[in-house]
Amino acid sequence: MNLLPPKTKEAIRALLQAEGETQQQLFQAARQVREEAGMQAVKLRGVIEISNYCQKHCGYCAIRPQNKTLERYRMDADMIFELAKAIRKTGITTVFLQAGQDPKSDALVLEVIPRIRTLGVNVLLNLGEKPQETYRAYAEAGADSYILKYETSDPVLYETIVGSPLENRLRCARWIREAGMKLGTGNIIGLPGQTLDTLAEDLLLAQSLAPDFVSASPFIPNQHTPLENREMGSLSLTLNTIALCRLLFPKALIPAVSALEKIRPGGQTLGLAAGANVLTINFTPKHFRDRYAIYSQERFVVSLGHARSTVAKAGLHLFQADPPKGQAAVS
Ligand code: SF4
Incomplete structure (x- = not known):
């Protein structure tokens, strides 16, 4: 298969529909592009889900405030720092702080970022839409990167499902960049009303944002939403989107998200085989994790052991970072 990235919506659309031998050729091309870009070592992130308060109303997510069945929590800075230390002890060098869109967690995040940075790790955030000065403050406090997914490029579909304009989200993506942080973004595959044209346009939108990280997540129907x-999103379409992301963004960090494993055991291995190169290990304590119902109350929780065996099954190896003195590297 031609390794050149598809340039038109029609070319992307054709590859999104790849099946059988054509699909295997697409995955092979994605793996080759990943190798040629020097991105085949799998990077691990350690996520701490610091708050499940949220102002937004995304129709696919049980963290939305309309879900009164969910008990809410917000960690304190000391707890977050202790969890970050546990992440660093494993040799993982990216601490990923994730929450609903919770303005009350902003001060907490600003307090804890410099403490986490003393551990010699990168800080990645996924905290939703914020005022421009808040993104600047996160960057000044030491955050390296920020994930803000556009979810869908169709402004009408976005506003129908999420309840706010896509334009606001894209403006926030620009502010993240202007603040000096790396940008992660991505879409959801399988939203009601989505078409192959929408999915092809999603990738063109991603190109216009020139992201450092890009993801494709299958839609999972979530209780209390x-x-x-x-119906669940298609595994095949999600894997094809991952492979296309690799062709379009050879040097990007592309996660094999845990929802792939929820769709099918071994789904994350398939994601790595389609060109992904990131796995996120969950370090949120169980009593909080059970309440972080982002895509399902029974979501798949990725452990370090699962990540290691997934990487081995994909025939890949883990990215090796220099551990701090006296601490083990991930191996
Ligand atoms: S997807 Fe994120 S922003 Fe939307 S309701 Fe869930 S936690 Fe809030």
């Missing part, structure tokens, strides 16, 4: 009775 308006979309709880819809």
Whole structure:
């Protein structure tokens, strides 16, 4: 298969539909591009889900404030720092702080970022839409990168499902960049009303944002949400999107998200085989984790052991960072 990235919506659309031998050729091309870009070592991130308060109303997510069945929590800075230390002890060098869009966690995050940086790690954030000065403050406190997914490039579909304009989100993505942080973004595959054209346009939108990280997540129907009775997103379409992301962004960090494993055991191995190169290990304590119902109350929780065996099954190896003195590297 031609390793050149597809340039038009029609070319992307054709590859999104790849099946059988053509699909295997697409995955092979993605792996080759990943290798030629020197991105085949799998990077691990350690995520701490610091708060499940949220102001937004995304129709696919049980963390939305309309879900009154969910008990809310917000960690304190000391707890977050202790969890960050546990991440660093494993040799993982990216501490990933994730929450709903919770303005009350902003001061907490600003307090804890410099403490986490003393551990010699990168700080990645996924905390939603913020005022421009908040992104600047995160960057000044020491955050390296920020994930803000556009979810879908269709402004009408976005506003229908999320309840706010896509334009606001894209403006925030620009502010993240202007603040000096790396940008991660991505879409959801399988939203109601989405078409192959929408999915192809998603990738063109991603290109316009020139992201450092890019993801494709399958839609999972989530209890206590308006979309709880819809069908799951297609695994095949999600894997094709991952492979296309690799062709379009050879040097990007591309996660094999845990929802792939929720769709099918071994789904993350398939994600790595389609060109992904990141796995996120969950360090949120169980009593909080059970309440972080981002895509399902029974979501798949990735452990370090699962990540190691997933990487081995994909025939890859882990990215090796220099550990601090006296601490073990991930191996
Ligand atoms: S997806 Fe994120 S922003 Fe949307 S409701 Fe869930 S936690 Fe909030």
